Amino acid sequence: MARVYNFSAGPAMLPEAVLNQARDEMLDWRGSGMCVAEMSHRGKEFMAIAAEAEADVRELLAIPANYKVLFLQGGASLQFAMIPMNLLRGAESADYLNTGSWSKKAIAEARHYGKVHVAATTEASKFTCAPAQAELNLSADAAYVHYTPNETIEGVEFPYVPEIGDRPLVADMSSTILSRPIDVAKFGLIYAGAQKNIGPAGLTIVIVREDLIGQPIPGTPTMLDYKIHADNESMYNTPPTYAWYLAGLVFKWLKNMGGLAAMAEINARKAQKLYDIIDASSFYSNPVALSDRSWMNVPFTLANAELDELFLKEAKAAGLTTLKGHRSVGGMRASIYNAMPEAGVDALVAFMQDFERRNG
Numbered sequence: 432m433a434r435v436y437n438f439s440a441g442p443a444m445l446p447e448a449v450l451n452q453a454r455d456e457m458l459d460w461r462g463s464g465m466c467v468a469e470m471s472h473r474g475k476e477f478m479a480i481a482a483e484a485e486a487d488v489r490e491l492l493a494i495p496a497n498y499k500v501l502f503l504q505g506g507a508s509l510q511f512a513m514i515p516m517n518l519l520r521g522a523e524s525a526d527y528l529n530t531g532s533w534s535k536k537a538i539a540e541a542r543h544y545g546k547v548h549v550a551a552t553t554e555a556s557k558f559t560c561a562p563a564q565a566e567l568n569l570s571a572d573a574a575y576v577h578y579t580p581n582e583t584i585e586g587v588e589f590p591y592v593p594e595i596g597d598r599p600l601v602a603d604m605s606s607t608i609l610s611r612p613i614d615v616a617k618f619g620l621i622y623a624g625a626q627k628n629i630g631p632a633g634l635t636i637v638i639v640r641e642d643l644i645g646q647p648i649p650g651t652p653t654m655l656d657y658k659i660h661a662d663n664e665s666m667y668n669t670p671p672t673y674a675w676y677l678a679g680l681v682f683k684w685l686k687n688m689g690g691l692a693a694m695a696e697i698n699a700r701k702a703q704k705l706y707d708i709i710d711a712s713s714f715y716s717n718p719v720a721l722s723d724r725s726w727m728n729v730p731f732t733l734a735n736a737e738l739d740e741l742f743l744k745e746a747k748a749a750g751l752t753t754l755k756g757h758r759s760v761g762g763m764r765a766s767i768y769n770a771m772p773e774a775g776v777d778a779l780v781a782f783m784q785d786f787e788r789r790n791g
């Protein structure tokens with residue numbers, strides 16, 4: 432079967448060039464006589480793979496030297512706990528912005544470890560916009576401020592980085608990391624599950640400012656202490672070696688594509704193509720405020736929900752898969768991360784226009 436355009440929110444498409452390279456190197460990684468998945472994580476081959484991946488992601492994101500890059504497991508969901516465990520540092524509370532399903536989960540988890548002050552919420556508008564800077568009601572004694580720059584389920588993205596004074600800003604970038612350049616120095620900690628824009632599931636990347644780690648709450652398990660991972664170069668225990676290697680191939684691919692400024696241009700264009708046809712029709716709609724629409728996850732509904740099943744069936748037959756929206760919002764969602772070729776978006780646009788002509 433030909434490869435499909437897979438619009439899954441994650442695990443998501445990987446660049447075809449990366450998959451081809453992984454296939455070519457599967458049985459014998461560069462004369463080692465081994466697959467990367469068979470290598471000792473402490474052997475010189477894998478150590479080189481790991482170091483190169485870190486160097487490449489540092490270069491792509493221009494990560495300052497006083498930040499650690501950790502290659503962990505447990506997904507972004509484990510970060511919901513590790514962040515308060517490590518960053519409360521004796522304080523009682525942290526500020527959280529409540530902008531969608533994932534920030535809600537982060538808030539619920541943080542409440543196990545300290546007080547959460549919800550400094551802004553867009554729940555009343557059903558999470559269809561990001562709060563404005565002026566609406567952030569930050570508290571003076573918060574240990575940090577947590578937000579979700581891109582809400583994967585609702586398709587809402589902050590068009591700005593919150594200004595929060597000298598408190599550390601913590602960002603769940605699971606569905607937006609590497610989609611464009613960012614100024615890492617504005618953040619205390621950035622985290623992302625890999626399975627959308629980095630590589631396969633099983634790897635979680637944490638970028639954390641050095642001075643913030645080393646004061647976990649008493650009783651923090653060793654494996655949940657950032658300092659342990661930082662001091663051991665993410666090899667305190669066996670890391671997810673194959674996922675780390677594939678992430679490294681994705682970083683090389685991004686560099687070949689021209690880096691994150693080039694990706695930003697492509698991503699903005701891909702998203703605009705979809706929003707343009709959604710807005711031009713009364714057959715499709717997207718409820719998110721124009722300024723806060725996600726580049727990565729484009730949810731949309733059909734005016735007649737009875738056509739949803741037919742839409743999905745015909746899309747699948749046309750090689751456009753996994754378009755069903757999250758069960759909490761219904762409708763459709765096209766996730767168009769870095770690895771979704773622009774041709775995939777063009778094919779979806781053509782399909783949507785044709786479907787509307789036939790059923791509108």
Ligand SMILES: Cc1ncc(COP(=O)(O)O)c(C=O)c1O
Nearest residue numbers: 506507508533583603605606624
């Ligand atoms: C923004 C965001 N945060 C957290 C998660 C949870 O990630 P994981 O499954 O890696 O725990 C997701 C997964 O879709 C997400 O999109």
